[in-house]
Amino acid sequence: MSLKKYRLAFVLISPFILFLIIFFIALILKNNAQLKYSFLWSVSDFQAYCEIKKCPLRDHFFIQDNQLKKTQVPSMSQENLYFYDVAQHQSTAMSFEKAQHLKFLNALNAPQGFKLIYALPFDRPPFPFNFDPELTYGSSMFMKPSFPVALEKNHWQLKIYDQHLSVQTTGTLGASENLKLLGWVAA
Amino acid sequence: MKTLLIKILAYLGAVIFLMGALLSFSAHFESLSWTMRIIWTLGAGLIFYYLAFLSWILEPLFLISAILFFLGLEIIFSYLGFDSSRLFIQGIISGALFLNYGLMFILLRRNIFMSLMIIGGSYFLITLGNGWFSSFFNTYTQQIFPVYLMLILGFLYCLLGFVFYKTTCEILTPALYLFGGGLFLAAVSILEQCYDGHQLLWDFILLGSVFLGFIFSFLPRVKSKIVLTWSTIFLVINIYILTLTYLHNLAWSWILMGLGIVLILAGYFYWVLIKKMSSKI
Numbered sequence: 001m002s003l004k005k006y007r008l009a010f011v012l013i014s015p016f017i018l019f020l021i022i023f024f025i026a027l028i029l030k031n032n033a034q035l036k037y038s039f040l041w042s043v044s045d046f047q048a049y050c051e052i053k054k055c056p057l058r059d060h061f062f063i064q065d066n067q068l069k070k071t072q073v074p075s076m077s078q079e080n081l082y083f084y085d086v087a088q089h090q091s092t093a094m095s096f097e098k099a100q101h102l103k104f105l106n107a108l109n110a111p112q113g114f115k116l117i118y119a120l121p122f123d124r125p126p127f128p129f130n131f132d133p134e135l136t137y138g139s140s141m142f143m144k145p146s147f148p149v150a151l152e153k154n155h156w157q158l159k160i161y162d163q164h165l166s167v168q169t170t171g172t173l174g175a176s177e178n179l180k181l182l183g184w185v186a187a
Numbered sequence: 188m189k190t191l192l193i194k195i196l197a198y199l200g201a202v203i204f205l206m207g208a209l210l211s212f213s214a215h216f217e218s219l220s221w222t223m224r225i226i227w228t229l230g231a232g233l234i235f236y237y238l239a240f241l242s243w244i245l246e247p248l249f250l251i252s253a254i255l256f257f258l259g260l261e262i263i264f265s266y267l268g269f270d271s272s273r274l275f276i277q278g279i280i281s282g283a284l285f286l287n288y289g290l291m292f293i294l295l296r297r298n299i300f301m302s303l304m305i306i307g308g309s310y311f312l313i314t315l316g317n318g319w320f321s322s323f324f325n326t327y328t329q330q331i332f333p334v335y336l337m338l339i340l341g342f343l344y345c346l347l348g349f350v351f352y353k354t355t356c357e358i359l360t361p362a363l364y365l366f367g368g369g370l371f372l373a374a375v376s377i378l379e380q381c382y383d384g385h386q387l388l389w390d391f392i393l394l395g396s397v398f399l400g401f402i403f404s405f406l407p408r409v410k411s412k413i414v415l416t417w418s419t420i421f422l423v424i425n426i427y428i429l430t431l432t433y434l435h436n437l438a439w440s441w442i443l444m445g446l447g448i449v450l451i452l453a454g455y456f457y458w459v460l461i462k463k464m465s466s467k468i
Contacts, residue, residue: 015252018260025279026263026269029269030268126272156267
């Protein structure tokens with residue numbers, strides 16, 4: 001084959017090479033964010049406005065010495081616990097009594113780079129056809145539509161909670177202060 | 188003339204077809220399975236890509252296929268669980284398309300590939316700038332970073348137009364000067380509004396950018412009426428901006444009169460320069 005024919009042949013197959021390269025980049029990013037451990041997470045549901053010192057005492061959860069602990073602090077929000085089971089790929093509500101028996105990984109062994117976010121619904125048209133101002137910016141902070149909760153690393157997102165939680169923070173999408181990844185559960 | 192008309196009709200047809208197809212695609216998106224979504228975008232893109240090789244009249248189909256490839260690659264990312272609207276993902280896709288069309292231009296030397304390469308490269312630069320490079324600066328600079336990108340893109344388009352002089356890509360120079368000149372001069376004017384704390388310096392930069400435009404338009408390799416027109420338009424706009432800045436100055440009435448004379452002179456010199464340029468070309 002002449003050089004011109006080689007060139008033409010390359011140009012004809014180049015879209016397939018492009019698709020494969022993009023597919024492998026996406027696969028590498030996804031594999032790098034592979035989830036190996038179950039984890040405990042919490043969401044703070046806004047209850048009512050109050051002066052912070054006069055707010056009722058509510059449970060606040062944290063991990064200390066690889067165990068779940070709780071303390072009571074005045075707060076406008078009620079913190080609820082959820083357990084994401086990596087084997088069953090689903091989150092379930094969990095009481096503190098049950099969760100305190102879980103053994104958590106210490107910070108050195110825990111997977112790095114993951115964060116909990118409010119994600120846009122996954123099944124939507126690609127950019128730029130997916131912009132929905134009503135969805136992204138609700139008319140007020142209490143009338144915002146609800147978003148699925150997702151675990152994110154390398155821009156790869158794993159939906160961990162399907163029943164949409166109401167976003168009641170001043171932020172819009174993305175990382176929110178009322179979502180907390182408490183700790184990774186040792187297998 | 189006939190060739191130009193055929194080309195205009197072909198490109199117009201491609202754009203109208205694409206608008207209809209994309210509207211239909213986004214409207215029915217939720218009812219389509221992932222396989223159908225990929226067939227609708229990457230599959231259709233491939234068909235248009237191969238059809239475009241049949242005749243030069245069908246060249247606009249490359250544009251349709253490039254947009255369908257972009258959407259299809261976004262769908263691949265979405266299918267694998269990524270948020271494809273993130274700048275990082277947009278950057279990967281636009282960067283890959285930029286390299287792909289760059290390679291195709293090197294192999295086949297067709298201007299359509301250079302155009303697609305410039306579009307892909309511009310979008311890659313925008314995602315890279317907004318998503319990564321802006322993070323090195325303070326919060327305010329991050330907010331106005333799109334204006335800096337306008338400035339950089341405008342400069343790069345003008346530079347490309349300059350480089351393409353007497354090459355196979357020379358046909359692209361009017362479009363490059365049209366977008367480049369407009370973006371560069373508009374960006375300088377917007378930046379002046381953003382940094383009104385350093386007024387005197389920016390007053391000089393504002394006027395300097397316009398004079399740079401005038402000088403550039405008269406370079407032997409350039410001789411561009413488009414840049415000259417942009418420079419004249421922005422001379423008027425910038426004089427207006429400067430006048431508003433010094434609105435509460437006691438010499439306001441004098442500035443107004445001066446502005447009137449400057450505008451008349453600007454119009455006169457523009458007419459003289461256009462006449463001179465037309466006689467040279």
